[in-house]
Amino acid sequence: MASHLLIPFSSTPVESIAPTVSHLQNTFTSLKTHPLAYREEQLRKLYWGIKDNEQRLIQALKADLGKPCFEAKVVEIDWTCAEILYVLKNLRKWAADDKVDLPFLHRLVLSPRIRKEPMGTVLVIGYVLARAVS
Numbered sequence: 001m002a003s004h005l006l007i008p009f010s011s012t013p014v015e016s017i018a019p020t021v022s023h024l025q026n027t028f029t030s031l032k033t034h035p036l037a038y039r040e041e042q043l044r045k046l047y048w049g050i051k052d053n054e055q056r057l058i059q060a061l062k063a064d065l066g067k068p069c070f071e072a073k074v075v076e077i078d079w080t081c082a083e084i085l086y087v088l089k090n091l092r093k094w095a096a097d098d099k100v101d102l103p104f105l106h107r108l109v110l111s112p113r114i115r116k117e118p119m120g121t122v123l124v125i126g127y128v129l130a131r132a133v134s
Contacts, residue, residue: 024121047084
């Protein structure tokens with residue numbers, strides 16, 4: 001088995017979580033992450049990160065979850081990449097301002113719009129259950 005090619009799992013030290021969250025919040029507050037171009041770039045980097053590491057991901061899915069190569073490629077990798085491309089294709093449309101339906105005279109004077117803006121950062125915490133390998 002090619003499990004020796006996998007990077008060994010290491011948990012995130014609890015004391016590093018607060019500084020990381022603070023850094024992400026500061027980055028958000030600096031408005032660096034607000035432009036759509038920035039978010040599109042991050043999605044492209046994620047896409048190519050997955051594509052460039054496809055074989056390693058397949059090996060990890062096999063070692064960790066027992067997924068066959070074909071299933072890992074089609075269900076996990078190709079599906080995720082297709083979703084990223086779908087989001088890239090639609091992001092600008094989804095982020096566009098919405099018009100507010102008001103009486104004609106109000107629209108002439110006010111021109112209201114609903115602006116969709118990022119709300120902040122999200123902390124995702126995950127864990128891995130160890131599995132005995134025979």
